[in-house]
Amino acid sequence: MACSAVRAPLLRNTTVRHYAAAAAATQSAPAQNLDIQVLSNKITVATLDNDSPVTQVSVTFKAGPRNETYETQGTSHVLRLAAGLTTNRSSAFGITRNIQQIGGNLTATTDRESIAYTLQCTRDKLDVGLKFLEDVATRQVFKPWELNDQIPRLRYELSSIPETTRVLELLHKAAYRKGLGYSLYSPKQRIGKIGTENLQHFVNTWFTGPRCAVVATGVSQEQLNKFASQLQVGSSESSGEPARYFGGELRKERSSSLATVAVAVEGAGLNKEKEAIAFAILQRAAGTGPHVKWGSTSAPLYRTVATAAGKDPFAVSALNASYSDSGIFGFILTAPGNIAGTLTTAASKWLLKPSVTDADISRGKAELKAAVLYATDNSIARHESLAQQALFKGTVASPSAIIAEIEKVSAADVKNVAAKIGKGKLSMAGIGDLDTVPYVEELK
């Protein structure tokens, strides 16, 4: 009996190669139609119609902590948490349930100058998703009892901000004092003080057509235009105050074994594009920390600090943040309290007289280009970058165009901006165990 089973053709060795011999299917590169236009309600609409199965749509506004005043600090934090609360068309439950039913994500992202409401869902469910995106982004009503319910969440968020993030908030506060200086996170004393009227006023003032961009990846331009043209936004052309850099120092002592210190001078805003790119190259040239576990880098800032640190653990990175009309450039470092002072002194000595070789600059350029291209691989990062471009520049550039821009910046340009740093006014922020950390006057 067994013999007949053995004779069955199934158990014989295959003598023919099947799929192994098939030629690999040629992959057609997805169509990439990058398109941007301004609609009659002054909303900028940008689309990248690649064949992505997941669609991302963002409604972004130029409104953030920068647009707050001393009395309204924390508004944008509460505004971010209030995304998804009841609107004048659908309830909080309705929004949550419907977005979950279509398997989508709806998030609110704030930075200092903008807020983005982003929907991610599959293409076929986009109609449902867009309805709720519109609700969340433009039809807020901020019911007071719902805002109250968010307070524990707000408290929790405030309690869980890491020191490295806090130090940047302090650095901005020291550098700009107001406007860009206001924190992404609500100050503790403002908890519960931001009510419906504050939020509604903020929304009415800043959530307007000219300050709005609707950006999407994986949607056709027509579909998005239809969506954007019926958004109910104001039309007033309010513009915020221009950023003004002051410089200064803020320290916060906390019970922590580490000290985190950030030191910066004024850099360049996105309005001075060439300089901004030069600063970005300089940042990579100076070093943004090791890329390999247990590894080190040959970047000058890193080397300077490593020499001072000896065998103690530390981390240092050049810091570069560019906003629409200003920016900061410097470094951030974290180390055990007993050596943080030495490291800060060493790093700021380098910062005030940055020495970068041509080799450093070409490495920095290569790193920056790689970062830009890697970000293209990540659809979320790509989408975010498009949104920022559309909102602040009114144009969208393909990655290759950005690479070309980077190529145009010469080593001399980078050295020029590096030379200017020494003349800038220092801002400094420290948090944690600040025993040895010097004050800003001592850094000169």
Added chain:
Amino acid sequence: MNVIARTSNLSPYLKATSAAIPNGLRPVAGSGKVQKSKVVVKSDVERLTSYSLSQALPTGQLRARSGITGIGAMQQIRLGHTDIRVPDFSAYRRKDVQDPTTKSRESAESRLTFSYLFTGAAAIAGAYSAKTVVTQFVTSMAASADVLALAKVEIKLDDIPEGKSMVFKWRGKPLFIRHRKADEIAREQSVAVETLRHQQHDNDRVKRPEWLVVIGICTHLGCVPIANAGEFGGYYCPCHGSHYDASGRIRKGPAPLNLEVPPHEFVENMVVVG
């Protein structure tokens, strides 16, 4: 010295005093700051190496992101098992409702009519068959035909001469039929009931006074009494000496009851027992 060094109205704030023993003097003024309960958060990883420290460093603009949590729920949990086949019940479902796009209400009437009729018919058929089965089982417990055939006996009275008691067999028991004489009848009729052990009047025991029909089993322990014997001229049980009279009533001896009168009927000159 103190007065010069410190502005007097500020001094309560510039030193911190806590009175070990309350002395009634003005205590240190509070600053109005209330100690709030601490929010408990997940503690961060303890970073001890250069690499882990550098992973925590932001290098540019900060962004804060939050999702919609209007109702507190962050996400649904959907477990996408691929190894579980969803059972297909379409073989069991009505044709009218298999198409998810049609309204079920439109076909409801016909579906309900069918359901009710079908259930009704099934219920009736079920009830009938249940009845049949039950009857079958119950009747199986009843007496069989041969037993029933012996259940009744007909006896011609003409064969029994006056003053004689004859014995017949009825349902396996001896049956006495006695043709009573007139004096016997008169005697039994006149017995005072209250003097009897088992008080029954003669009229209650006979349907025609000249005929006594009793079962010939002594009510004491079941012997068959002898006719026309004993002190009372009726029956006498030789076993333990019970005396019955001509009406079959116990008059003397150990038996507690009168002889039993079976159901019987007179049809012309015949008696039917049973």
